[in-house]
Amino acid sequence: MIKGIFTAGRSLDHRIKNIDVIANNLANLNTTGFKREIPFSEIINEYGDVYVKKITSQQQGDILQTSNQLDLAISGKGFFLLKDKDGKIELTRDGRFKLDDEGFLVNYNGKKVLGKNGEISIAESLLSKDSKIIISRSGEIKIGDKPIDTIRVVQVENDNELERSGASNFLPNEQGYFDAKDDTYSISQGFLEESNTNPIVEMEAMIQLNKEYETAQKVIAALDTSLGQANEMGKV
Amino acid sequence: MSTRALRTAASGMYAQQLNIEVVSNNIANINTTGFKKNKADFQDLMYQEVNINPLTSETPGTESTTTTKIQIGNGVKPAAATKIFIQGDITQTNNQLDLAIQGEGFFQVRRTDGTFAYTRDGSFKLNADGKIVTSGGFQLEPGFVLPSDIESLQIGKDGSVVANLVGGGTNTLGTIELARFMNNGGLMAIGDNLYVETPASGQPIIGTPGDQGFGTINQGYLEASNVDIVEEMIAMIAAQRAYEINSKTVKTVEEMMTMANNLKRA
Secondary structure, three states, rough: OOHHHHHHHHHHHHHHHHHHHHHHHHHHOOOOOOOOEEEEEEEOOOOOOOOEEEEOOOOOOOOEEEOOOOEEEEEEEOOOEEEOOOOEEEEOOOOOOEOOOOOOOOOOOOEEEEEEEEEOHHHHHOOOOOOEEEOOOOOOOEOOOOOEEEEOOEEEEHHHOOEEOOOOEEEOOOOOEEEEOHHHHHHOOOOOEOOOOOHHHHHHHHHHHHHHHHHHHHHHHHHHHHHHHHHOOOOO | OOHHHHHOOOOOOHHHHHHHHHHHHHHHHOOOOOOOOOOOOOOOOOOOEEEOOOOOOOOOOOOOOOOOOOEEOOOOEEEEEOOOOOOEEEEEEOOOOOOEEEEOOOEEEOOOOEEEEOOOOEEEEEEOOOEEEHHHHHHOOOOOOOOOOOEEEOOOOOOOEEEEEEOEEEEEEEEEEEEEEEOOOHEEEEEEOOEEEOOOOOOEEEEEOOOOOOOOEEEOEEOOOOOOHHHHHHHHHHHHHHHHHHHHHHHHHHHHHHHOOOOOOO
16 A cells, blocks of 8 residues: 555656656747647556656757748758768757858758768858858758758657757767668758647647646545554554 | 746737737838838747656655657747848839839948948939939949039939930939848848848849849839838737737646645635
8 A cells, every 4th residue: 555655756756857847848839840738648567667658759840931042941851961060960840040240051050961971061152152052852952053961860760759959959879870872851941830839739748747646645644544544443 | 836837828918028029129110111010030949848747646755767768848938039121012113313123132331430331212302412322322333423514314224324414415324233141131131221241141132233133223213112011010920929828828837826825724
């Protein structure tokens, strides 16, 4: 019976942490490229071992037009590759890019966007007059008629288990990443991918968690009453 | 009990409040010539590894060594308010010093400290010295001095400025040049409809109107604000509902905390 109290207590703890997950999904309703975290579930086997399943939803977010020529959105599977100044590689669906002082294509935090030939430098073509940047559906960057590089889009195995590194970015897992096949994605210039959080789904999950929390609390109260009665039995 | 969900929801409410501020500024500028609307941008905060099974049924009160960790986020923060440089509607004014750019590019003006600023607001005036200035009094670059015996001014689509003189005859004064940037979104708005270059926008590229990559100049027209009232109202409703839903998180967590408080009967 005492074990029951701890099991119910564990259930309370698990629910409050899932509320944290939902709160974060809802707070990021308007975060470009954000991928919602599905509330985790615990599976306890007959020996009392606990397994945890955590899943990031990699479902496509809505594509929103911004008409900024360096805003890019991926439709389909895949991630942009970013490299920070220490060489750390990150994967992201957040295509809010710009040019830095030296003419490199970077994301809004200054991390370099990688192309098929490494870092993408647009510096030399910056001052020519016909310098409208055109990025094709397959990610080929052209200035006027001059090809510069192709934006690298990569995929990973089990993309819903990637570790997050903040700012809508993910860290590559041990299996690494590989170049996406051309027909599995397309890039839209002047568009951004919105957060894939659906407020209705989150509200539903929140109500459910709240009720489950209440249930677990009632279980504890009932066990507490029973234990109280068991204590009374000893009294003469 | 964890208050992370409360702080996360508070960050969400703060972000939506900022979103509303951006939307209200867009709506306030619905009739501002050459105004370009803003969009609030957000990014998620750092993720923290959390043990998800600190309670074990075997040894009450101690943490199990076989804990599993998951990553829980800490909410959202505003990243920037990005300008959206889509073309505004061109409206006719018949004023000969009203100029609208159809397509890419900015007028260059010289500020009082000698540095350049850029604008899409072509509602120009003449100052006492016969120079073309913005409504804020900043001089259009390259500047011309208009002769005093001028009857009317003709500005071509290619930016050529020709004066029709009193009593016939014309006088070509020069050409209005446009500046464009690799990344318009990187320009910094400094108020008065003016922008200045930043490292993110890149250096200005100067060209003649109508050249490849540059827009044309339309005399007697102004570019209206690119704010779409319906779009802004929708953004406002969305922001308000997002604010509300984050407040629901606060309420739910508060209820759960009350239940936790009631676990131990008096």
